[in-house]
Amino acid sequence: xxxxxxxxxxxxxxxxxxxxxxxxxxxxxxxxxxxxxxxxxxxxxxxxxxxxxxxxxxxxxxxxxxxxxxxxxxxxxxxxxxxxxxxxxxxxxxxxxxxxxxxxxxxxxxxxxxxxxxxxxxxxxxxxxxxxxxxxxxxxxxxxxxxxxxxxxxxxxxxxxxxxxxxxxxxxxxxxxxxxxxxxxxxxxxxxxxx
Ligand SMILES: Cc1cc2nc3c(=O)[nH]c(=O)nc-3n(C[C@H](O)[C@H](O)[C@H](O)COP(=O)(O)O)c2cc1C
Numbered sequence: 323x324x325x326x327x328x329x330x331x332x333x334x335x336x337x338x339x340x341x342x343x344x345x346x347x348x349x350x351x352x353x354x355x356x357x358x359x360x361x362x363x364x365x366x367x368x369x370x371x372x373x374x375x376x377x378x379x380x381x382x383x384x385x386x387x388x389x390x391x392x393x394x395x396x397x398x399x400x401x402x403x404x405x406x407x408x409x410x411x412x413x414x415x416x417x418x419x420x421x422x423x424x425x426x427x428x429x430x431x432x433x434x435x436x437x438x439x440x441x442x443x444x445x446x447x448x449x450x451x452x453x454x455x456x457x458x459x460x461x462x463x464x465x466x467x468x469x470x471x472x473x474x475x476x477x478x479x480x481x482x483x484x485x486x487x488x489x490x491x492x493x494x495x496x497x498x499x500x501x502x503x504x505x506x507x508x509x510x511x512x513x514x515x516x517x
């Protein structure tokens with residue numbers, strides 16, 4: 323079974339951009355194909371042009387290509403349930419929130435802005451035929467040790483990025499998750515007040 327032929331398009335209530343409906347978070351990554359550097363640059367460019375409060379741009383990224391010691395060390399920072407699959411990704415990216423300026427002033431919307439920036443990265447990458455899977459299941463202290471981070475930078479997620487792989491190569495329980503239905507709360511339960 324290959325996920326490449328599985329339709330993971332969201333069953334939307336209303337039509338949205340194809341790239342939004344088609345984006346999903348696979349665990350099967352192609353372990354061979356190196357990252358297309360142009361596509362990676364485009365994803366980083368999309369992140370760069372995300373909006374942020376007062377244009378503070380409170381995001382920083384650690385970018386590690388498969389086969390490097392940095393990729394290995396970031397992979398080792400993941401929780402076991404993520405280590406099981408994410409090592410195959412061509413790139414692991416650590417998303418860091420800049421929660422305070424160098425002078426110590428809090429950047430209150432840092433995590434909001436970082437998330438939006440990664441959303442832009444993710445949509446651009448999927449548009450270009452790559453796949454992206456964000457993870458909060460990792461040990462931030464290991465990332466701190468790898469990068470020697472100042473306290474004001476908070477590792478929020480590790481992101482697997484690369485080409486889609488073959489789901490049959492995944493451990494059995496994870497194979498099922500590659501084809502399980504994609505679900506969301508309905509819009510009317512999300513809009514809590516409307517006039
Ligand atoms: C901030 C964040 C943290 C996540 N952490 C993990 C994780 O640690 N492991 C994992 O397998 N998936 C993780 N996910 C993926 C979500 O489970 C996934 O996005 C969600 O189930 C919706 O599926 P979809 O992205 O395919 O639409 C994370 C996603 C986000 C945005």
